[in-house]
Amino acid sequence: MRVVAGEYRSRPIKAVPGKNTRPTTDKIKESMFNLLGSYLPVGGRVLDFYAGSGALAIEAVSRGVGQAILCEQYRPAIETIEENIRMTREEAKFILLRGKNRSRLKRWYEQCQLRFDLVFLDPPYHSAQLQEDMVWLKEQGLLTDEALVLCESDDHLELPGEFEEFYLLKQKSYGITTLRLYQYKGVE
Template sequence: MRIVSGNYGGRPLKTLEGKLTRPTSDKVRGAIFNMIGPYFDGGRVLDLFAGSGGLSIEAVSRGMSSAVLVERDRKAQAIIKENIAMTKETEKFQLLEMDANTALPQLSGPFDLVLLDPPYAKEEIIKNIEQLCQGNLLSDEVMVVCESDKSVDLPEEIADLGIWKQKVYGISKVTVYVR
């Protein structure tokens, strides 16, 4: 795996061995950013189930100012630290070593881009988006990008966000919510 485009384009990304995380493939990551960007002029990213950190590192590579990555798994945290070090701009990244439910009440917004790729997607995505809205953690122009299995049907609206775009890539479905 590698960073697809931007300042870190072409640099390799490390991923976890085994089935603990499901890293987003280069192809799907590139498609996601072509769908929502493909480039940004600043802003803050929240990656709530960071895995290897590839999605949020890609977002910063494409122009986001900074990223907060949340990951509970110790092995994944070590991989994220290596991937952040590869950028040579570690000050742009903050890794919170905890689960999403612990992190959400501790976060301060606003975030302009939120990346959600949780296990057990539908239940977590709905709950997480509701918590983000209740905590005033989202900017007015926020995009919430949800990656799930293609069989998962997310509601048209969650809190004050509605589906803007939705597309299936192989076994994955990407749903983008906006205000």
């Protein structure tokens, strides 16, 4: 795996050892950022809610996002993320929240009151609850108005085109993987 584009382009990214974490391939990662296109919030804040190796957050910062918050509870993944963040040589742009993503993120938000312009939801396919995650993020006040949520799932997961102030902007399938880009139209 490598960083596809931007400031860290071509730098290697380590994968999480073992079979507990499914890495997002370079091809899918490139497709995700192509789907984002001009929507990428340059200078904004991104949340990688199921960070794994941290590759999506690192790619976003490489392409101009100002700060990335990564959530992860699996110890080998945390160690891999730490190594991958060191590779950027810009550790100050990343915050790694260790532990259960919802409880840890809620505590972080209570301390700093910072919200997200872009969220990556790439959970393990067998336990994907993307719609529930988006509603939870909204209810916690974690999203800016016009925030983007980029979801990765297997092709069996059904999601509506519109729900709870989330509107589907784009959807693409690549083999068994489906990418969906939603926009949150909340009221600030």
